[in-house]
Amino acid sequence: xxxxEMLIWIAKASYFLAAVLFILGIKRMASPVTARKGIIQAGxxxxxxxxxxxxxxxxxxxxxxIAGIAIGVIPTWLWGKKVAMTDMPQMVALFxxxxxxxxxxxxxxxxxxxxNPNSGEHxxxxxxxxxxxxxxxxxxxxxxxxxxxxxxxxxxxxxxxPGQQVFNFLVFAxxxxxxxxLIAWHVDPxxxxxxxxxxxxxxxxxTLPIGGADMPVVISLFNALTGLAVAFEGYVMQIEALIxxxxxxxxxxxxxxxxxxxxxxxxxxxxxFSNFGGGxxxxxxxxxxxxxxxxxxxxxxxxxxxVIIVPGYGMAVAQAQHKIWELTQALIKAGKEVKFAxxxxxxxxxxxxxVLLAEAGVPYDLIADMDDINPExxxxxxxxxxxxxxxxxxxxxxxxxxxxxxxxxxxxxxSRQTIVIKRGKGTGFAGIENALFYADNTRLLYxxxxxxxxxxxxxxxxxxGGGGH
Amino acid sequence: xxxxxLALYIFMLAAxxxxxxxxxxxxxxxxxxxSGSNFVHGIVLVGxxxxxxxxxxxxxxxxxxxxxxxxxxxxxxxxxxxxRMLEMFKSSxxxx
Numbered sequence: 154x155x156x157x158e159m160l161i162w163i164a165k166a167s168y169f170l171a172a173v174l175f176i177l178g179i180k181r182m183a184s185p186v187t188a189r190k191g192i193i194q195a196g197x198x199x200x201x202x203x204x205x206x207x208x209x210x211x212x213x214x215x216x217x218x219i220a221g222i223a224i225g226v227i228p229t230w231l232w233g234k235k236v237a238m239t240d241m242p243q244m245v246a247l248f249x250x251x252x253x254x255x256x257x258x259x260x261x262x263x264x265x266x267x268x269n270p271n272s273g274e275h276x277x278x279x280x281x282x283x284x285x286x287x288x289x290x291x292x293x294x295x296x297x298x299x300x301x302x303x304x305x306x307x308x309x310x311x312x313x314x315p316g317q318q319v320f321n322f323l324v325f326a327x328x329x330x331x332x333x334x335l336i337a338w339h340v341d342p343x344x345x346x347x348x349x350x351x352x353x354x355x356x357x358x359x360t361l362p363i364g365g366a367d368m369p370v371v372i373s374l375f376n377a378l379t380g381l382a383v384a385f386e387g388y389v390m391q392i393e394a395l396i397x398x399x400x401x402x403x404x405x406x407x408x409x410x411x412x413x414x415x416x417x418x419x420x421x422x423x424x425x426f427s428n429f430g431g432g433x434x435x436x437x438x439x440x441x442x443x444x445x446x447x448x449x450x451x452x453x454x455x456x457x458x459x460v461i462i463v464p465g466y467g468m469a470v471a472q473a474q475h476k477i478w479e480l481t482q483a484l485i486k487a488g489k490e491v492k493f494a495x496x497x498x499x500x501x502x503x504x505x506x507x508v509l510l511a512e513a514g515v516p517y518d519l520i521a522d523m524d525d526i527n528p529e530x531x532x533x534x535x536x537x538x539x540x541x542x543x544x545x546x547x548x549x550x551x552x553x554x555x556x557x558x559x560x561x562x563x564x565x566x567x568s569r570q571t572i573v574i575k576r577g578k579g580t581g582f583a584g585i586e587n588a589l590f591y592a593d594n595t596r597l598l599y600x601x602x603x604x605x606x607x608x609x610x611x612x613x614x615x616x617x618g619g620g621g622h
Numbered sequence: 623x624x625x626x627x628l629a630l631y632i633f634m635l636a637a638x639x640x641x642x643x644x645x646x647x648x649x650x651x652x653x654x655x656x657s658g659s660n661f662v663h664g665i666v667l668v669g670x671x672x673x674x675x676x677x678x679x680x681x682x683x684x685x686x687x688x689x690x691x692x693x694x695x696x697x698x699x700x701x702x703x704x705x706r707m708l709e710m711f712k713s714s715x716x717x718x
Binding site: 168171175176178179180182183184185186188189191192193195196199202203206207209210211213214215217218220221222223224225226227228229230232233234236238241244245247248249251252254255256258259261262263265266276278294372373376379380383384386387388390391392393394395396397398399400401402403404405406407408409412495497502503504505507508511512514516517518519520522523 | 624626629632633636637638639640641643644645646647648649650651652653654655656657658659660661662663664665666667668669670671672673674675676677681682683685686687688689690691692693694695696697698699700701702703704705706707708709710711712713714715
């Protein structure tokens, strides 16, 4: 018995160490200089915790445990190694859904045990948290899978039917009632099955109507939910490391979700329960879009001293980030000051654009956040907008009837000249006309993002060559 | 045995820790941070392993096995993508 106690002590000490490593690891991720060390540290914590667990589990079902780990680790590791950076949001969603599913499975197993009449009395707190963790974990799992499918282009962006909100609410209420019945009445196996079916269904229903531009908020929310589910099931299993790690992630995720929602000027409830474009479409805009040829755009750039590039999700779709970096290097070589301005919700997950630019090789000190760069547009000679639309629309500041009124935007409209690289004349995600595109000092370069960057690079070379150097 | 109130204290302190940590993260790192915290809740694997070790019936073993597979996938996938993303973040000084 003493041996057994010592093994449990070793495992508990390892969990403590892992919790410390997680917190220090996440803390180090607050700076790009130490971030990589941070994740490695957290990774070491995870390996320690996993290995130490074998001290508790002993030999029972050990072959199943090892097989399960192998089946879980090998494909996700290989897949994660080769997935393209543009596809990162759906990968994060998928892995997050797995975590939610794992927490839900723990909840299911515990409830199953409790449903055995011989299992004795169960503390109210334990049953409640097992149910709550299972509910949240299930919703997070199926919701994340739908988010993954949408982001991966496997299904339509939105799915609506009449009475959807009422129906979704009823399903959620039914799941809640089943959960409360489990807690207050008794843990009946049939009720457990019904409860899980309803919870899993609700996760699907809730995510179906949500559109692509709202995904940063949704992915971040599901991440927070999985954290909470893990924390609750951690209490049920009496493992402190799960409570701590789950809660830290839950709190961090909630905070990040709020940041994202604020950056879109939409309450989280608005993201979940209503769609963009339902309201007015804003004031009509006088004037016309003025096109520009790549050669003239290149001349503008050649004469500029300070250039700010504003990339949006369209840049990712066009896979233009590498060409944009080439263009940037050409401009820097020609003695221009070049910066990138990133809106917090550009892309499909928080900070998505930064990852894509980093992949293309853009150093992070050239990339500026919205609050830092906004005063600089006034002194900027040429702004290049590529694949961004709603986040640069001045209507968010000036037009009270616009659906995006109040959303913080990048003040591109303040710059002396603006070049917008765009495929055609269409509107953005919110379906709103963009006043910036009609401004007197805005010129539109109609082309695919990659192609446009290519043209600008070669035109710039032409000008420099012709300049007699 | 962690009782309800002790758990509540742990919960509260961990929640403040989580909020404090993320409050200082620059927007540049929001994606890796989210992905990194996504990795951290992969610790759920530990709970799933213990649950599977205690399972006796076929049903319990099946549920436990699913939990382990999913938890391991969360941890491994979350780690790989986060590490890959962070590896790319370089400053102008690091280059050349």
